[in-house]
Amino acid sequence: MRMPETPQIASGIPAADELKWMELALTLAREGVGLASPNPTVGCVIVRDNKIVGRGFHQYAQRDHAEVVALAEAGDASRGATAYVTLEPCSHYGRTGPCARALTEAGVARVVAATADPNPLVEGRGFAMLRSAGIEVSLGPLTAQARELNDAFAHFIRYRKPLVSLKIAATLDGAIAPPQQPKGTSFAITGAASRARVQELRHAHDALLTGIGTVLADDPLLTDRSQRPRRQRLLRIVLDSQLRLPLESRILENVADDLVIVTRSEDDARRQALTARGARVLKLDAQAEGGISLRALLQYLGEQEILSVLIEAGARLNHSALATDVVDKLYLFQSPRFLGPGSVPMLAGTPAARLPRLLRYSSELLDEDMLIAGYVRDPWEAALGLAHG
Numbered sequence: 001m002r003m004p005e006t007p008q009i010a011s012g013i014p015a016a017d018e019l020k021w022m023e024l025a026l027t028l029a030r031e032g033v034g035l036a037s038p039n040p041t042v043g044c045v046i047v048r049d050n051k052i053v054g055r056g057f058h059q060y061a062q063r064d065h066a067e068v069v070a071l072a073e074a075g076d077a078s079r080g081a082t083a084y085v086t087l088e089p090c091s092h093y094g095r096t097g098p099c100a101r102a103l104t105e106a107g108v109a110r111v112v113a114a115t116a117d118p119n120p121l122v123e124g125r126g127f128a129m130l131r132s133a134g135i136e137v138s139l140g141p142l143t144a145q146a147r148e149l150n151d152a153f154a155h156f157i158r159y160r161k162p163l164v165s166l167k168i169a170a171t172l173d174g175a176i177a178p179p180q181q182p183k184g185t186s187f188a189i190t191g192a193a194s195r196a197r198v199q200e201l202r203h204a205h206d207a208l209l210t211g212i213g214t215v216l217a218d219d220p221l222l223t224d225r226s227q228r229p230r231r232q233r234l235l236r237i238v239l240d241s242q243l244r245l246p247l248e249s250r251i252l253e254n255v256a257d258d259l260v261i262v263t264r265s266e267d268d269a270r271r272q273a274l275t276a277r278g279a280r281v282l283k284l285d286a287q288a289e290g291g292i293s294l295r296a297l298l299q300y301l302g303e304q305e306i307l308s309v310l311i312e313a314g315a316r317l318n319h320s321a322l323a324t325d326v327v328d329k330l331y332l333f334q335s336p337r338f339l340g341p342g343s344v345p346m347l348a349g350t351p352a353a354r355l356p357r358l359l360r361y362s363s364e365l366l367d368e369d370m371l372i373a374g375y376v377r378d379p380w381e382a383a384l385g386l387a388h389g
Helices: 015-031 066-078 099-105 125-132 143-149 151-159 192-204 212-218 268-276 294-303 315-323 379-384
Strands: 043-048 051-057 082-085 110-113 136-139 163-170 175-177 207-211 235-239 259-263 280-283 308-312 329-334 360-366 369-375
Touching: 015 043, 015 051, 015 082, 015 110, 015 143, 043 066, 051 066, 066 082, 066 099, 099 125, 110 125, 125 136, 143 151, 151 163, 151 308, 151 379, 163 175, 163 192, 163 315, 192 308, 192 329, 192 360, 192 369, 207 212, 207 315, 212 235, 212 315, 235 294, 268 280, 308 315
Parallel strands: 082 110, 110 136, 163 308, 163 329, 207 235, 207 308, 235 259, 259 280
Antiparallel strands: 043 051, 043 082, 329 369, 360 369
């Protein structure tokens, strides 16, 4: 894969100003989380004479990219201005024209981008188009933050399959549930701050995947309760090889084309009953060990332009996802408590030859809990052909 151009920050520009405007562009980009997929999430700020004259972020339903929204607000003030954008302006025709051309026609003098675009149709060509028009191009600050915001896009544009994140809430002794738990009730391993963060994670993903064991044990809704707008409802996916999902399950309440039951069962009566409740039933072949093939499921979801999947499941699906090497990111919420012997472990299943380790990770305190978030693989390394480092 061709390496993208990597412009450098121009001399004479105060670093504090570069940081301030790019931070604002990132704040705007985050407004598009849940609204931009399957496009990347992008924010743009246009600055002239050290004052904001335009700002924008991308929403898929409104078509216009962040740069075009910001230019429309800036009007004639964009001439001679600097555009701070979280992703390299596009250079190709898709649902809209090239943003690099729009910036050129508006008379922008300088463009600062936080990162190159991983899309092979762009991949440095946006920078080249701007430079050929006489526009100064710089690589801005906050590259890591801008890339993290579009991990799913970088992965999808390379593999045409969704990025998979695994979320686990566990105790210090690695337990995800107590030894005995009444059926249909859930046990809160972590505190309110961690649970609120999980809702943010749900909001940032296109789909949520769980197993029938979790549904039978907890009777969850598995909805996005972040209270933030999203273009499409969170797609809920249940692996249910034998179609055991009870028709009175809460997950079947108010279904609006947002529930997929994945099975290998031939039971037409159960299929029709679930379909009558609004669920889509998807039949997939079994993988070698007899379960539903996660790789086949991810292939299907990619064909539906699902860019990201969050797994919230039990011990067996957690283990299977790691053992089959489909997990890209891990979010481990750890509570400062023990549940002791007989509790449900975070991983359970056939011993694997190996389980992956994190390439890099960060830790964060959420009240009394600890969140460890890290990468099993870096989607940007593959997309941009970068070396490990």
